[in-house]
Amino acid sequence: MIASQNGWPVLTTAPAGRLAWITGRVLPGPVAAVFDYLARRIDAEVEHIDPATSWGWNDRNIRGSSTTRSNHASGTAVDFNAPRHPRGARGTFTPAQAATIRAIVRSLDGVVRWGGDYTVGPVDEMHYELVGTPAQVAALAARLTSPPAPTPAPAHHQQEAPVIIRRASDGASFYVSGGVGARILNGTDLAAYSGAGVETVNLSDAGYAEAQGRFLK
Ligand SMILES: [Zn+2]
Secondary structure (H helix, E strand, C coil), rough: CCCCCCCCCCCCCCCCCCCCCCCCCCCCCCCHHHHHHHHHHHHCCCCCCCCCHHHHCCEEECCCCCCCCCHHCCCEEEEEHHHHCCCCCCCCHHHCCCCCCCCHCCCCCCEEHHHHHHCCCCCCEEEEEECCCCCHHHHHHHHHCCCCCCCCCCCHHHHHHCCCEEEECCCCEEEEEEEEEEEEHHHHHHHHHHCCCCCCEEHHHHHHHHHHHHCCC
């Protein structure tokens, strides 16, 4: 097997993975999912990605090398907005943009490397490539594409302020709180709750009866 620089097999024909962000292809499945996530965040947080000048698979050697296959050859590298960030040019992003790129890349579990951070050879600020194993890339893709945990619906009663329900005709009362439930109050409790600032709702006999049916089951 011929491998590209990162150890992934070289593909002599275009892989099947399509990305809305680029002209060309990448490996389908987890690789495409990781690049899609990366591109979505670059586009939203760094700069708009122009698909006409953004590329993927290309079966070629690393530029300047006669022996090492580019990671583009295995469908595991992409270039975004190539003309604006030519290979070898440093500082094509503002410091803030570069910091954002690094923060995004850092959030990807060590699976993605940005060409702007190359320490060997010319920097390549248009370029992003996978440096993880297939298992690492699959795990990251699963994390990125799994739906967020559902937020529990707030219990309606727990959002309501506690209240004292009082029958206007004779002062009979009970206390309602979503968390505690409802209970009948004796005179001492009633004074304590009223003193604590709990609102009292005075109801007609009919209204009180209805509230009793609802809260004091
Ligand atoms: Zn590239």
